[in-house]
Amino acid sequence: MTTRNHLTTAQIDHYRSGLASAEQAAQIEMHLKDCPQCQHDLQFGRRVSALLAPLPQLAARMPRRHARAVRWPRVFAAGMATASLALAVFISVPHFSPSGGYPNNLSPQVADAVQNIEFYQWLSNHPQMLQQGLQNGNPA
Structure with a gap:
């Protein structure tokens, strides 16, 4: 790996997370010694990880939303509105002729x-x- 061929973000993240093999890590470290852009990308990834680290703990502290209880008056009102709309459509539809029903x-x-x-x-x-x-x- 030379400075002309920069490391990909995936390679840097793989190295940063410790998932790279010893051989891959050695190659990446050699490349990082000579490439300031990849060094910058590595530092950027570390900063982002450090900033995102507290998110799971913050999410655990958020209050849980409880399911709303059914409110029967609202359900009844919605049913009545639906029935009224169906009745209005039935009344307003033009009547069909008795011959053939068209x-x-x-x-x-x-x-x-x-x-x-x-x-x-x-x-x-x-x-x-x-x-x-x-x-x-x-x-x-």
Whole structure:
């Protein structure tokens, strides 16, 4: 390792944590003697580790948050709001005609899609058939 080839952050952290083998540690130490940039990176890693060291102890001292108890009035109010919304939607939806159960103001394309829904479902599960039809000049 020369000063032209700097150590990676992973190599420095591996060395700093004591996980490097004796041979790797010797090579890294030789490189660190000649490379001020890698020495700076090593010192920076040590400072960051020292600053982060107290975090687990601080986290252990933080008060635990307890689960909130269920407040039945809020649950009841949410249920009533949902039921009211469902009732409003049911009342405001236009009524369907008795013949076929479809609204009277459907466009011909929508009416065709509704009448042939099984075909379109089958076609969505078999897209290769649509591609073959388009290649053969059949748009349908």
